[in-house]
Amino acid sequence: MVEYASEWTVSGIVRTMLPLLLVLTGIELVSGLVLDTFEATLLAAPSLLLLVPVTIGMAGNLGSVLAARLSTAFHLGLLSFSPTDDRLAGNAAATVALSLTVFPLVGASAWGLTAAVGAPGLSLGTVVAIASVSGLVLAVLAVVVTVVTTYVAYRYGLDPDDVVVPVVTNVCDVLGVLVLFGVYRVVA
Amino acid sequence: MTVREVAAEAYRETLPVLVLSAAGGLFAGLVLVGMEAELAAVPGLLVLVPALLATRGNVYGSLGARLGSALHQGVIEPTLGLGDDRLNAAVAAALANGILVSGFAAVLAVIVLRVLSQPVAGLLTLVSIALLAGLISGLLLTVAVVTVVLIGYRRGLNPDTLAGPVVTTTGDVVGIATMLVAARVVLALGGG
Numbered sequence: 001m002v003e004y005a006s007e008w009t010v011s012g013i014v015r016t017m018l019p020l021l022l023v024l025t026g027i028e029l030v031s032g033l034v035l036d037t038f039e040a041t042l043l044a045a046p047s048l049l050l051l052v053p054v055t056i057g058m059a060g061n062l063g064s065v066l067a068a069r070l071s072t073a074f075h076l077g078l079l080s081f082s083p084t085d086d087r088l089a090g091n092a093a094a095t096v097a098l099s100l101t102v103f104p105l106v107g108a109s110a111w112g113l114t115a116a117v118g119a120p121g122l123s124l125g126t127v128v129a130i131a132s133v134s135g136l137v138l139a140v141l142a143v144v145v146t147v148v149t150t151y152v153a154y155r156y157g158l159d160p161d162d163v164v165v166p167v168v169t170n171v172c173d174v175l176g177v178l179v180l181f182g183v184y185r186v187v188a
Numbered sequence: 189m190t191v192r193e194v195a196a197e198a199y200r201e202t203l204p205v206l207v208l209s210a211a212g213g214l215f216a217g218l219v220l221v222g223m224e225a226e227l228a229a230v231p232g233l234l235v236l237v238p239a240l241l242a243t244r245g246n247v248y249g250s251l252g253a254r255l256g257s258a259l260h261q262g263v264i265e266p267t268l269g270l271g272d273d274r275l276n277a278a279v280a281a282a283l284a285n286g287i288l289v290s291g292f293a294a295v296l297a298v299i300v301l302r303v304l305s306q307p308v309a310g311l312l313t314l315v316s317i318a319l320l321a322g323l324i325s326g327l328l329l330t331v332a333v334v335t336v337v338l339i340g341y342r343r344g345l346n347p348d349t350l351a352g353p354v355v356t357t358t359g360d361v362v363g364i365a366t367m368l369v370a371a372r373v374v375l376a377l378g379g380g
Contacts, residue, residue, distance in 0.1 A: 008263070008274040013254075013281035014288075021246055021289045028242045029296055032235035036306065039227070039234055046221045053220060053360050054213030056238055060245070061209050061356060065202050090194025097199055098206055106210050113218050166246060173242055 024170045031177035038181055045121035047114040054106055055134060059176035063142040063168040066095050070150050071164055081151050096139045103135025104128055126188055134183045141175050205353045212357035216364045226371040232301050232308040239293040240367060243286060244359040248329040251282040252351025255337045259347050266341045283326045290322030291315055313374055320370035325362050332358050
């Protein structure tokens with residue numbers, strides 16, 4: 001009961017959450033520093049700046065949804081870590097298909113919104129290409145990061161729900177910024 | 189289930205949430221574009237953007253998950269108000285975590301940028317912006333998460349599937365908008 005009571009006190013919750021939150025903040029600062037080195041580029045191309053939060057968010061979401069689905073399948077005993085596992089392959093394929101559906105629309109919307117309030121700084125085709133290619137690369141990376149993290153949690157006897165979702169979401173956030181700028185440099 | 193069936197089910201279940209969160213992210217981006225003057229006036233502010241957005245998701249997403257599990261287990265009652273000690277403790281802890289981590293992110297950003305000899309605003313300016321944004325966004329997201337999860341539960345919806353989309357759609361918009369408000373307030377008070 002002592003254990004149970006501390007789960008619902010302010011200090012108990014803060015003590016449990018804060019260490020992980022501080023580590024994740026350190027990870028997120030890496031993507032902030034990458035953004036900072038591109039500040040001049042971003043201010044000159046508002047459509048690219050507009051893509052930053054949505055790309056970060058979507059990468060984190062693709063990873064966290066996949067992580068939650070794999071964790072549940074794992075708890076139910078439905079998952080094995082083999083490339084031929086149907087559930088693993090099906091969820092991975094869905095992640096890529098979702099990214100191919102949503103990211104082109106995100107690119108077109110980003111261009112349209114910046115065109116509506118000022119100058120987009122880049123052409124419609126360039127913004128859609130940057131968003132689509134970034135989305136595809138991020139979907140593949142999200143699958144790899146999620147499967148590896150879930151497997152590591154499983155090997156160390158950790159509950160995937162506690163560890164995998166926060167780690168995957170934040171790692172995918174950082175990858176979101178890195179991939180967006182990597183693709184921008186190749187495409188633009 | 190075959191690979192195709194698994195993929196089709198995962199795709200169908202995830203697409204609505206992803207489209208909602210994309211809409212939220214696009215609006216957050218629009219606010220960020222409107223923040224160009226503040227980004228230029230406060231060097232280092234852009235560095236904080238991913239960390240503060242992630243903190244909103246991590247802290248208030250976890251508050252939603254905690255409330256969802258507690259409702260399922262009957263640990264808290266689905267009534268809005270200030271009478272439930274456990275609900276109050278969960279909310280106070282989330283606010284404390286959100287504000288502490290925001291301040292920590294600002295201090296760490298200033299240290300790292302100084303070490304790298306990059307331009308950065310004063311420690312007091314960035315920390316004030318982060319704490320103020322942490323406080324305002326925390327209050328707004330707490331109201332959003334608690335209201336949606338408790339009311340949704342009373343209407344027979346699964347709180348676990350409500351909290352995630354609420355935080356992913358509102359978290360980015362609220363996160364960036366409160367950074368903009370906090371930056372304007374601190375700049376108006378003479379920071380910079």
